[in-house]
Amino acid sequence: MPTDFVYLLGSTLVFAGVFIAGLRRLRRGDAESRTGNMIPMAVAFGLQTAFLYVRGQYHGRCPITSVLEVVLFLCWAMVLLYFLAGPAFHLSLLGWFTSPLVAVLQGLALFLPGLALPGMPAFPAVPEKPDMGGTVDALLETHAGLSLIAYGAFGLAAVAGAMFLLQDHLLKHHRIRRLVFALPSIELLGRATGRIVLVGWLLLTAGLVVALFMERTPGGAKLGVSIAVWVMYGGMLLLLAVSRLRPRQLARAAVFGFLLPVVTLWLVTGR
Amino acid sequence: MEVFALGLNHKTTPLALRERLSFAEHDLPGALAELRELPGVGEGLVLSTCNRVEIYAGAKPGEGPELVSEVVDWLIDHFEFGPHERDAIKLYRLQSEQAVRHLFRVVSGLDSMVLGETEIFGQVKRAYQLAQESGATGTALNRLFQRAFRVGKAIRSESRIQHGATSVGAVAVELAARMFGDLARCRVMVLGAGEQSRITAQSLVSRGARQLFVSNRSFDKAEKLAADMGGRAVRFDAWEQEIGNIDIVISSTSAPHYVLHPWHVERAAKQRRGRPLFLIDIAVPRDVDPAVNRMEGVYLYDLESLEAVAAQGRRERAAQMGHCEAMIERMVHEYLTEEAERARRLGLPRQTDKAGSMTGPASTDGKATAPGAVLLPAAGTVGGGTDGRGNEVLNPS
Numbered sequence: 001m002p003t004d005f006v007y008l009l010g011s012t013l014v015f016a017g018v019f020i021a022g023l024r025r026l027r028r029g030d031a032e033s034r035t036g037n038m039i040p041m042a043v044a045f046g047l048q049t050a051f052l053y054v055r056g057q058y059h060g061r062c063p064i065t066s067v068l069e070v071v072l073f074l075c076w077a078m079v080l081l082y083f084l085a086g087p088a089f090h091l092s093l094l095g096w097f098t099s100p101l102v103a104v105l106q107g108l109a110l111f112l113p114g115l116a117l118p119g120m121p122a123f124p125a126v127p128e129k130p131d132m133g134g135t136v137d138a139l140l141e142t143h144a145g146l147s148l149i150a151y152g153a154f155g156l157a158a159v160a161g162a163m164f165l166l167q168d169h170l171l172k173h174h175r176i177r178r179l180v181f182a183l184p185s186i187e188l189l190g191r192a193t194g195r196i197v198l199v200g201w202l203l204l205t206a207g208l209v210v211a212l213f214m215e216r217t218p219g220g221a222k223l224g225v226s227i228a229v230w231v232m233y234g235g236m237l238l239l240l241a242v243s244r245l246r247p248r249q250l251a252r253a254a255v256f257g258f259l260l261p262v263v264t265l266w267l268v269t270g271r
Numbered sequence: 272m273e274v275f276a277l278g279l280n281h282k283t284t285p286l287a288l289r290e291r292l293s294f295a296e297h298d299l300p301g302a303l304a305e306l307r308e309l310p311g312v313g314e315g316l317v318l319s320t321c322n323r324v325e326i327y328a329g330a331k332p333g334e335g336p337e338l339v340s341e342v343v344d345w346l347i348d349h350f351e352f353g354p355h356e357r358d359a360i361k362l363y364r365l366q367s368e369q370a371v372r373h374l375f376r377v378v379s380g381l382d383s384m385v386l387g388e389t390e391i392f393g394q395v396k397r398a399y400q401l402a403q404e405s406g407a408t409g410t411a412l413n414r415l416f417q418r419a420f421r422v423g424k425a426i427r428s429e430s431r432i433q434h435g436a437t438s439v440g441a442v443a444v445e446l447a448a449r450m451f452g453d454l455a456r457c458r459v460m461v462l463g464a465g466e467q468s469r470i471t472a473q474s475l476v477s478r479g480a481r482q483l484f485v486s487n488r489s490f491d492k493a494e495k496l497a498a499d500m501g502g503r504a505v506r507f508d509a510w511e512q513e514i515g516n517i518d519i520v521i522s523s524t525s526a527p528h529y530v531l532h533p534w535h536v537e538r539a540a541k542q543r544r545g546r547p548l549f550l551i552d553i554a555v556p557r558d559v560d561p562a563v564n565r566m567e568g569v570y571l572y573d574l575e576s577l578e579a580v581a582a583q584g585r586r587e588r589a590a591q592m593g594h595c596e597a598m599i600e601r602m603v604h605e606y607l608t609e610e611a612e613r614a615r616r617l618g619l620p621r622q623t624d625k626a627g628s629m630t631g632p633a634s635t636d637g638k639a640t641a642p643g644a645v646l647l648p649a650a651g652t653v654g655g656g657t658d659g660r661g662n663e664v665l666n667p668s
Contacts (some may be wrong), residue, residue, distance in 0.1 A: 172570060243544050
């Protein structure tokens, strides 16, 4: 069994396990436990990193050459940002909510045929020496890396938005159960969603600015998608700044808006 | 040294009598000194709260029954009760294992009026601190109380007995925390200066809410409540202008119609900039038009819905009782085993054996305060058979 496959499978199973263990803790009433999420999330993140490292060794460059790798990079970015944003916003439960999304995306990447680059096996054997024959375009790598981390931020914002909508629904309809007390406050979730969108938008802006300096600018469809995503999230932030977007509307926009980056992933894949 | 406890609580004694038997904190050093002067009392501690008065003491093994009578007489005399009142006072008397179990249950909130409440832990700690400072405690009570605090912490961390709100005020606070997180930045408006408003507002203030506005048809009453709670009074015809800056509204006016309508919230929406608005309607008939709950960012709870959440909290706590009692039993057993081992090692005389050693408690609602124990009026004697009221009196062993 290829090493990278093992890493990916292990990471996916740990994320699924984080979610299931969290559900159990919720039933017991201690879902707010920080270490309960943090340690296994760190293990799963380590396995993701190991997968990307093996793939990087294989390609001799940033491992974003197929939809499979792009999905993995996106999931890795989401978890990385969770580790940065979670403690900052006191949102330890964000990890628990992120884990099923990551597990599903990685599960699809693992088992859906055709996600690898055409003509290339999904889990090719890693050569002993990396293929460093081709030149590495640093600007392209930076552009792609920043854009995918930005997409990761949008994914995390979608998770925070979903948590907002759930808490809002439970409080509005007086369904006061343990989950209400485990979830962060409505106000914090609204604020966190807005700030994570802002972080993602700034990263995407930086990625697009880098693209302007590339020798060979990305193709029309690829650039069009990136600009569409940039405009959409920029619009959300603008409306939020002028108080024309209320927290619940922002949460909905963050959840449904993330569909655009996800469904157009294949367009931004490859050179 | 053998430990015994005697006392009364909300289950055994009505408030009218309890309030006459309570010790003020500044009186406790004097009371402890008197207690220590009683013949045979080696150590002593007085726990006096609004729901219970209990005396814990250490005596040489076998001296307990006589000593208890001495302490009862001292307690009655201390509060200058006449013969008729003396008969009305029902004290539970617990020795060794029963006393240990009782203290463990008390400190864990299992014997409290509000099951699982945490305040009692601090009250017992304070009583212990005062007794220690007065030099009234010795090895037996020190070891027992320090263990009791560990038990209380274990119960708190390993069960859900203290989770969930059980009163309307506590539910309001918990829900407010789910909406705003930190209540320190919350601005609270009280409409109608009734008692329930005061209690609910007090709960929010105790959790950090700082800016309080009170509006009432009678401005004098609004001013009084505002002054009591460190808030600001607002004339009743002016509260609508303030709502844009308010996060939590507690409404309990006696108006026969709705006081707060959707248009009040709509008008203030721009000023609110998406901040949630928590409306607590505890008036009967209701003050707030239920249609406001359909508005974005507005969360309306009336008395019925708050009470439903409180009832759910009480049910959840009650469901934890079996688990907690089992934990207590295990920890009582561990403690007694360790104490017996320690006594054997040091060559100390054995304590009187467990249950049935003395008279024990029962409650006015018929439930025993400690398993296997019964109640004895203060004037009753400690011994076998039954007392004058037909209560069972257990034989000392």
